[in-house]
Amino acid sequence: MLITKRFIPFLLGAFFLMAGCEKTSYNFDDLPDTVKSYFTLDSTAYDVGEEMHFNNLSESADSYLWNFGDGTTSTDKNPTKVYHAPGIFTVALRAVGPGGTGNYSIDVTIKDTTPPPPTIKDMYYVELGQNAIRKVSLAPGSTPELIADVTGKGGVGLAYDSVNGKIYFSDFEVADDGKIWRMNMDGTGMEQLVNGIVDPYSIAINLAGGKIYWADDDGNISRADLDGGNLERQFIHIADGMMRGIAFDSKNNIIYFYEVNNEDLYAAGANGTGVVKIISGAYGYSIFVDKIHDKLYYDDRNSKAVMRANLDGSGVEKFADAPSTRIHGMAMDYTENKFYWSDRDKGIIKRANLDGTNVENFLSGLKSPRDIFIK
DSSP, X not given: OOOOXXXXXXXXXXXXXXXXXXXXXXXXXXXXXXXXXXXXXXXXXXXXXXXXXOEEOOBSOSEEEEEOSSSOEEOOSSOEEEXXXXXXXXXXXXXXXTTEEEEEEEEEEEEOOOOOOOOOOEEEEEEGGGTEEEEEESSTTOOOEEEEEOTTTOEEEEEEETTTTEEEEEEOSSTTSEXXXXXXXXXXXXXXXXXXXXXXXXXXXXXXTTEEEEEETTSEEEEEETTSOSOEEEEEEOTTOXXXXXXXXXXXXXXXXXXTTTTEEEEEETTSOSOEEEEESOOOSOEEEETTTTEEEEEEXXXXXXXXXXXXXXXXXXXXXXXXXXXXXXXXXXXXXXXXXXXXXXXXXEEEETTSOSOEEEEOSOSSEEEEEEO
């Protein structure tokens, strides 16, 4: 066969192509081990400031990079870590070795167990002899500040609307034309809601029911909407009675009120039904419902004491002595577990522990302090 010059290069190329397809043999046992990244912790929840110890169980690695999720890192094999802020952080470990790179991560929860600073509350009170409604911080050494000048209004009863941020107070300056007023917490926006009341005394609020209640000198418990609408005079009436204190138990929907002519303390449903005398022979001006401990506080001039009872009137006991005085306001600070009451005749607001011990003067030198509330 005649081989031309053009065919000879083709044969040579084919030869070298076949030679290049020869297989190369590999020994996989000589390859480096695969890197595995893994670590453990004693827990996945820690407190702020608590030291964490990481147990690195990675395999076939000779360098490590930790990312703790808060902007900090480490190259230690078994690092320790402290977080200084609460949150959920992803801890990631990258392990590197001759056989490659491995990655592993878990989430840790950091909790702040530092108790929040105590909330210092304010007391609002009526100082009738100064024609003023004032507030004072319950922190020691605080100075009272004026909220509202009520000259010509004769405020006595006081109540706090915690939902709408309003203060309600009663006005018996004109005996047969008593009024109920409402204002903002800073004393602005004062508005008259009801008039024509015979000497209104205490006020209570039923926020869930959208009602205000007040006691008057004509034997009535009356009520209206929070804006004064839908007025119901003589909502509850005691013949020949004179009402003084009133309180509302929002947990059980019960109204408590004082009738001082016959010296009885009553309870009734929020709708005015089921009126029942629960304590007889008690003469006073103020009532407070402790919904947390299911107790009723009231003053009794016959016993010359602040008294305490169960909500049904049973278990009557003396809480603190109150000789020869009239008490027009009571309130409780659940943060500090203190009970407060105003001593109209001695010009003092007093307080005591909830077991009746450590009775002390909180504010002195007042002129006829009346109703109080704490917020």
